[in-house]
Amino acid sequence: MKYRTLFISKDSPIHRLNPLTKLTVLGFIIVSLYTINWIHFPILLFFIIIFPIAFLGRVFKEFFKIILKVGLPLILFVFIFQIIFFTGGEKVIWEFSVVKIKLEAIMFSYLLGSRILVIISSFLIFLLTTNPGHIMNSLISIGFPRTISYVILSTLNIFPYIQSKANSILDAQKSRGLEVEGNIFIKIKSLIPLITPLLFSSISEVEQRALALEVRAFSSPYPKTSILKIKDSLPQKIFRITTLLLCLILIIYKFYLVIF
Amino acid sequence: MCIKIRNLTYSYPGAKKEALKNINIDIFDGQLCGVLGRNLTGKSTLCYALTGFIPHFFKGSIKGKVLIDNLDTANLPLHKIVTKAGLVLQNPFNQLSGEKFTVFEEVAFGLENLGVSRNEMIARVKEILRKIKIYDLKDRSLYHLSGGQQQLVSIASVLVMKPNILVLDEPTSQLDPINSKLIFSLVKELNREGITIIIVEHKIEEIVEFADRILLIEDGEILLDESPHEIFKSLKKYENYIKYMRPPCYVELTQKMEEEGLWEKTNGYPITFDQAKKEFEV
Numbered sequence: 001m002k003y004r005t006l007f008i009s010k011d012s013p014i015h016r017l018n019p020l021t022k023l024t025v026l027g028f029i030i031v032s033l034y035t036i037n038w039i040h041f042p043i044l045l046f047f048i049i050i051f052p053i054a055f056l057g058r059v060f061k062e063f064f065k066i067i068l069k070v071g072l073p074l075i076l077f078v079f080i081f082q083i084i085f086f087t088g089g090e091k092v093i094w095e096f097s098v099v100k101i102k103l104e105a106i107m108f109s110y111l112l113g114s115r116i117l118v119i120i121s122s123f124l125i126f127l128l129t130t131n132p133g134h135i136m137n138s139l140i141s142i143g144f145p146r147t148i149s150y151v152i153l154s155t156l157n158i159f160p161y162i163q164s165k166a167n168s169i170l171d172a173q174k175s176r177g178l179e180v181e182g183n184i185f186i187k188i189k190s191l192i193p194l195i196t197p198l199l200f201s202s203i204s205e206v207e208q209r210a211l212a213l214e215v216r217a218f219s220s221p222y223p224k225t226s227i228l229k230i231k232d233s234l235p236q237k238i239f240r241i242t243t244l245l246l247c248l249i250l251i252i253y254k255f256y257l258v259i260f
Numbered sequence: 261m262c263i264k265i266r267n268l269t270y271s272y273p274g275a276k277k278e279a280l281k282n283i284n285i286d287i288f289d290g291q292l293c294g295v296l297g298r299n300l301t302g303k304s305t306l307c308y309a310l311t312g313f314i315p316h317f318f319k320g321s322i323k324g325k326v327l328i329d330n331l332d333t334a335n336l337p338l339h340k341i342v343t344k345a346g347l348v349l350q351n352p353f354n355q356l357s358g359e360k361f362t363v364f365e366e367v368a369f370g371l372e373n374l375g376v377s378r379n380e381m382i383a384r385v386k387e388i389l390r391k392i393k394i395y396d397l398k399d400r401s402l403y404h405l406s407g408g409q410q411q412l413v414s415i416a417s418v419l420v421m422k423p424n425i426l427v428l429d430e431p432t433s434q435l436d437p438i439n440s441k442l443i444f445s446l447v448k449e450l451n452r453e454g455i456t457i458i459i460v461e462h463k464i465e466e467i468v469e470f471a472d473r474i475l476l477i478e479d480g481e482i483l484l485d486e487s488p489h490e491i492f493k494s495l496k497k498y499e500n501y502i503k504y505m506r507p508p509c510y511v512e513l514t515q516k517m518e519e520e521g522l523w524e525k526t527n528g529y530p531i532t533f534d535q536a537k538k539e540f541e542v
């Protein structure tokens with residue numbers, strides 16, 4: 001069956017957390033990535049925070065699979081791209097005709113790549129452990145309009161969406177005799193006829209989705225009620241406020257460094 | 261009177277051709293209407309017009325009007341219409357809200373949007389799931405259902421808003437014969453309970469069996485609006501429409517037998533298995 005959400009329904013301490021708590025941690029991770037300048041900080045974060053959370057959330061297998069299949073190729077691409085096209089820097093450590101590889105480029109790419117890894121991982125764990133309905137309700141509860149919340153939710157779930165779409169188009173093209181398996185060149189070549197139907201089907205699908213929502217009174221003016229009850233607790237509230245304050249401190253600290 | 265369509269002509273934004281041309285229909289309370297027609301002739305468009313999506317969702321040029329319980333749909337907002345006339349889209353997967361995970365949550369989606377209180381919502385969702393006999397699926401993931409189960413969920417998610425008119429756009433086109441049967445028997449049962457039904461359906465044997473009337477659409481126009489029995493009474497009558505709609509196999513069979521002198525027609529051709537059986541009983 002086609003998938004439209006990454007959520008895996010399980011019972012774990014991470015699943016039981018209020019989505020806003022998880023979102024706050026997500027925000028904190030992103031803020032800290034860009035305010036703490038130590039070059040190994042992202043990798044440290046990945047192993048000390050992200051890994052254990054994936055374990056606690058009982059989604060480690062799925063997490064690892066997606067990181068390996070989607071995250072790493074993306075990061076590798078960014079990494080190599082940055083190293084080759086990095087301008088500036090002086091310490092050339094390897095030269096090949098026009099391509100000069102510099103130490104600064106490697107360090108910069110390492111920082112960028114590991115940051116991307118951490119951001120993708122954090123979002124991934126959030127999505128794997130949070131019921132989409134809870135995400136929607138939390139967004140509404142912090143003041144987002146219903147439509148915007150829905151768009152955010154759909155955007156967050158873009159991966160399973162593209163994956164399921166790509167799979168069904170690939171199947172259709174395979175059945176029409178198109179070669180899609182084999183070495184890397186055949187695979188890349190098979191991606192080209194994939195892109196057009198992917199784009200076109202997405203546009204008409206937007207209308208279909210909007211229709212599906214309206215069939216269920218999505219744009220009704222009444223305040224939305226909810227079938228799900230989101231649990232919250234005082235410790236979580238205190239934790240959120242502390243984390244947000246910490247974020248603020250980090251940001252102020254960063255500005256302070258920039259200005260003085 | 262349930263639905264009245266008066267001189268409705270409609271074209272989609274930017275389209276040169278009219279998708280619906282001068283439609284006039286009266287549908288009465290409790291009727292079951294089958295809608296037939298070739299691809300791209302305006303069946304879905306008619307469904308949108310019947311449920312207010314034309315003019316509220318699809319803009320374009322509209323003449324004429326559609327009345328539900330004597331209220332002009334152009335003046336009723338969509339969230340009011342969905343509680344009177346529900347629409348089940350063609351592909352059940354496309355009907356999923358995309359923000360829910362279990363069957364129970366999905367069926368509740370419409371009620372959440374209508375602002376129904378949580379307790380009432382739970383009671384109504386449970387009631388509808390029991391009625392459609394998918395209560396045991398309630399905690400299942402939406403993404404692990406068969407096509408038929410998914411279609412039942414999308415019907416439930418529309419019925420939960422308690423419309424007394426249900427419009428189904430090719431509800432079985434993606435389903436295998438067994439799952440199709442499931443949907444047909446549900447539709448029959450809902451109709452018996454008094455819900456007015458308009459169903460677009462290609463499976464002619466099924467539709468003639470339970471439809472009070474057949475609307476045949478071609479090129480945005482209603483070519484035919486009669487009871488199935490009336491339509492297949494004589495070859496001379498349905499011959500004109502054979503390009504647009506296949507007769508039920510029982511009609512084809514007895515008509516051939518008639519040609520060969522093996523069978524004699526008394527009161528039209530049999531359109532269902534039971535009628536055919538009666539014809540051949542000695």
Ligand SMILES: Nc1ncnc2c1ncn2[C@@H]1O[C@H](COP(=O)(O)OP(=O)(O)O)[C@@H](O)[C@H]1O
Binds near residue numbers: 272297298304305306
């Ligand atoms: N959303 C749309 N926008 C523009 N034109 C449409 C749209 N949907 C259908 N049409 C056009 O309207 C006509 C009737 O389509 P439709 O009602 O979907 O036919 P059917 O359901 O009988 O296959 C077709 O010519 C089709 O191209």
Ligand SMILES: [Mg+2]
Binds near residue numbers: 303305429
């Ligand atoms: Mg259609």
